[in-house]
Every structure is written in structure tokens, then in C-alpha cells.
Amino acid sequence: MVLLYVFGAIALINCAYYLLFSKFSFLKPSKKNTSEKHSVSVIVCAKNEAENLKKHIPLWQEQEYPNFEIILINDASVDETLDVMEAFAENDPRIQIVNVKNNEAFWANKKYALTLGIKRSKNTRLIFTDADCYPVSRAWLATMASKFSEEKQLILGYGAYEKQPGLLNKIIRFETLMTAVQYFSYAEAGTPYMGVGRNLAYTSNLYYENNGFMSHIKIPSGDDDLFVNEAATSKNVALCIEPKAFTYSLPKQKKKKWIIQKKRHYSTAKLYKPKHRLLLGAYYLGNLFFWLLGIANLFTEFWYFALAIIFIRLLLQYIIIGTAAKKLKEQDLVLLIPFYELFLVFTQISIFISNSGEKNAQWK
Template sequence: MINIDYNSAIIIMLSFGGLMFIIQLFYFLGPYSRMLKCSKQQNKLQENDNCPPLSVIMVTKDSASMLKENLPAILEQDYPEFEVIVVNDESSIEDENILKILGHTYQHLYRTFIPKTARYVSRKKLGIAMGIKASKYDWIVITEPYCKPTSKNWLRNLSRNFTPGTDIVLGYSNYESEKGLFAKRIISDMLLLSMRFLGRAIGGSPYMGIGRNMAYRKEVYLSHKGFHNQLPLLRGDDDLLINEISNKRNTKVCLSSDSIMRMPLPESKKQWKEEKIGYEVTGNHYKGYTRVSNSFETWTSLLFNIATVALLLTSILCKEWIIAASAFLLWILREAIAMTIFIKTAKAMGEKISLYFFFYDIFRPLYSLSLKIGYITRNKADYMRR
């Protein structure tokens, strides 16, 4: 017969749960809280007069409706001198027709195309490279046809950070607010991802960017030989490039309310999951410890919940009511801190997800596990150039 020393078990679980609690506080009171503070500071700044000329570049493929809806909002930015270069990747005739029509109205819209003969290279990377080569200006702003700025001052707010010594500016993007649990889930997921990578960048440890709302100098792109180090991969035109060229001195973050990019929800859950798995692929190539650190936070949140439940059950069995109450209060405190930071950050960035984060926070380790399983079970050739 096995003799169980419940007192020893309680002490071990209490110590372990306390350690997980401290780790969670480190993340939420540290990197994850920086985005909120930065947003508040930048919204108090006066109007920006630092507006060097810049080139906005995007690659389109069968995105005629998105171009028609979103491109005018970029072309009509309140900015003294800029050009918009759209690179057409073998799209249907509708894309070209929309670009021709808009070109008659907006003289600063330029278009080019990726040759059909181009093979054995990521066409997205080739398109961006062609756009950069065709650009006239030193500062390059990268976005997508399905993205729409929330303000006519989007470029002005980005350019506020185009200062000497700065080579990269990272902005915030997220999905349009819609009803339904799936919408709330992916908006919460994108916000937490942003709290991670933008918070790290604010703290001097940039490790990635998202190619819907970011800028960099053409000079640093060329000196790095563009996407030379990522040629075997289909993805990586945004996060891997920033991972390779960024450092604590040359990267800034733009988080004012006028600098936000919005995009429609994915057409299906499968499409969203494919995109997430794609970032799992490129994430394995990140330099430094940040990817491990992010995973560590996710799994310590799960371990904290498990330790709390185990401690509650054991304490109740042993009728240790004070320990049971302490464990429950510790869990409440962790959730209150996490919820407060997340909800305030969501409000600052214009997100309408209210209390859904409570459920997202509990289940996100399972979401993460499903993505890792999806990545492991996929044919790695699906993510390599052909």
C-alpha cells in the first residue's frame, strides 16, 4: 500500500505554483505591459513635421476587390512626398484594370509585375525586391493589399520615428472587429503576439516584424543583401528579415492610434491556421532566445493553472482551508493582473474583445500545442521554394 505524505505534496505544489506565479508576473508586468505605456506616450505627442519622402510597397495577387477598397486610403495619405508601388504577381486582369483606373487619378501610384518566367524563388520576396529596386526613396514602407490604415496620418506617424540611427520602424496591425468567437479569438491572438514582439522591441530586443505595417531603410536592406539568407524558404519576407537586421539601437516602434492597420478576417479558420503554421516555420530560424522565452511564458501559464487546481484539490482533501484559499487568491491575482494589462492594451489599440481574454488566456496553451502538432505533421517541402 502506498503512503501519501499530503503535507509534503502541498509544500511542493505551493512552491512550484509560487514560482510559476512569479514567472507570469515577470512577463505581464515586464514585456507585455510596454505596448500600453508606449501607446499612451505617443498619443500625447504633437503633430509630426519630420516627413522624409518614402515609398510604400505591396505585392498583389488576385486582390482586385481589396485594392479597390483599400488602396485609395493609402494613396490619399496626408503626407508631403511619397510614392506607392504595387507589384503584380500574375494576377487576373481585374487587378491590372483597377490599378490602371487608380493610376489616372493618383499620379504617385506606380505598378510593375513579376515575370511569369521567374522560378525557384519566393514570388513574394521577389515582388518586394522588385518594388524596392524600383523605389526612388530611402525609406521603404511595407504593407499588403488587404490592409487599410485607420487614419490619413498613418504615414506621418510612422515617419515620426525616421530619425538618425533608426533603420527599422515596427507598427501595429489587427483584424476588423466582428461578431463571433473565432473573430475574438484571432484578434486576441494577434494582440498578444503584438504585445510580445512590439514589447520586446520597445525594451531593446527586437526579434520580428509583420509585413502589414512596418518600414525600413533601403540602405540597410541592400547592405544585408535583401533576402539572400532566406532564399530556400517561401516565407520570411517580414519576420525573418527583421530578425536578421534589427538590434536594440536601430529599431523603433510606432503605436499611436493613427498608426494602426486593419485587415478583414480570414476567409476560413484553415487559412488563419496555415498562416500561423507558416510563422512556426520561420520562427525556428530566429536568432537569440526570444522564441524559447515566448514558449516558456505560454507553458508556465498552463503549469500555473495545473498547479493551482492540484493544490486546491489536495488542500481540500486535507482540510487545509487557509492553503486552499491562498491558492485560489493567488490564481485570482494572476488573472486580474493579466486581464487588466490585456484589456487596457486592447482599449488603447481600439480592440473590442472585452472579457474574452479570460477564456483565451486559459486555452491558449492548447491552441499553441495544436499549431506545433500541425507544423510537425506537415511536409516541410510545403514551406520551401520550388
């Protein structure tokens, strides 16, 4: 009976998190968009991304916005990245190029390259994406920029992955979905803790007020989530969740490469504020013990109580995460949510254990 009580307590904690996530799931896009068309700078840091830039620079150029520049940062590439940038810049005065050479103190550090790009920008409002990402529409830039105001200086967008055949693709997109549900929900609840550099915006004033990336400049990852964790407040963050403002990129094709990417991303979590580490840790551990204790209780004489608890928790999960998935155009993931969650829980645990004994890797 004690095992069942413990399982029930864990399930209640799980349900509390899903009620928190409902803040995003049932959130309607804000109508408080500015009609002013302030000048903005699109900032893209690229390392060995020649082929992606050939495809994506035209999509950034075609954005329906009256006044913007594109800051292309060549981060010490060894392919034709710089040549591609220069070819586009010849025919478009909006494109500015920052050519970064390796610095002994900050070798292969994306934050160093981004710092130079931000300093080169002539506009206060900065919108960031990655070289391997493309906007879903020509309204991406205008929609993201419309969220800026005197108070809202940091905009969180959604960076999705393309739908492709195969289980790995669904696992990657489910992890991306759940990450977005969390950071959008926490932000809506007044506790923003991260964003993704595939679709992120903030002002240069906010950047300089927080001394840029200096507190974590030597950590290879975290130009997006660590900066947001440090600079975001309950007052200065706005969400941009309109589908026309999504960005997309190709997910990893091999599980090993995806695991390496996730290990790099998760390595920054230990630098989050203590309250964020506690909340995120409790969520992941809650998921783990929900499944472990749930399965264990099914083999006891009180199995019917355990089954009822599992049903109620899964029903709540389907309603809230299913609604969020529809909002983020990931409806095809809904049917097998419990399976994806179970796979992801044990994958994350293995990554956390592996990360505890490794040094940080370079971003590329």
C-alpha cells in the same frame, strides 16, 4: 505541497512576463517625431487581390503627405489584379507597377516579389502594408514616416483586424493583440524580435546592409518577422502606436483557414535568434503549465493557496493586458481574457505539434 511550489514558481515566471509587457502597456507615444517630410515609398505586394485593391488604392492615394510614391507589385496574379493596378496608374503618376512573373527558382515567393519592388523604389524610406489592409486615417503615412530618423531605421506599427460578430473574430483579435503586446514590449526593452508586414517601415539602407531576405529567401513566410529579427537592434527601432497610424484588415471567417494562416506564421519562429526562441518558448510553456498546474492544485488540500495565486496572477494580467487593449482599441476583449488565453494556448500547442511534421507552405 511540491505541486504547489512548482505552480507558484510558474506563476512567478508568468508575472515576470507581464511586468515586461507593462513596458508597452504604460508607454506613452513618443514625442520625438521628425517634422521633416522626407519622400517615402509605400510598397504593396498583391497576389490575386483585385477586389481589395479597388477599395484600398484610393485610401493610399488620399494620404495627407506631400511627397510619396506607391509601388504596387503584382505577384504573378491570375485574376484582374494587374488590370486594376494599371487603371489607377493611368490617372496617378505616383503609382509605379512592378509586374512579377513566376521565376522557377523562387516560384510563388513573396520575398522575391518584394525584392523587385524595393529595387524599383526611388526613395530610401519604405513603408509596407498588404493589399487586404487599409489605413484607419489619412494621417497613417505621415505618422509612420515621422518616426524615421538617422538612428531609427525600422518602425513597428500595429496591424489590427476588424471587429465582427462571433467567437472566432475575438480569438483572432486577441491573438493579434497579444502578439503586438509582446513585440512592442520586447522592442521597448531593447530586444526587438519581430514586426508585421501589415504595418511596417524600414529604410532601403537597412535592407541592403542585411542583404535583404537572402538568408531566408526560400522560406515562404517571414518577409516581415524574419527580416526584423535579423536587422533590428536596440538602437535602430522605433514604435508607432498612435491609433491614427493603425491599419485594419478582415480576419479569416473560417477556423480552418485561420489555423492554416497561423501554421504558416509560426513556422518561421524556429528561425528566430536563439534568445528569442527561448524567451517566447518559456512564455508559451509558462501559460500552458500555469493552467494545468493551477487546475490540478485546486483538487488538493492546499486549494486555497492555489486559488490565491491564480487570483493574483489574473489581477496582474487584467491590469496590464487590459491597459494595452485600451491603447490598441481592443477594449471589448478584456472581460474574457482568461478564456481567450486558455483557448489560444491549446490551439498554439496543437499548431506547433502539427508544424513539426510538415513542410512550409506557399504564401498564397
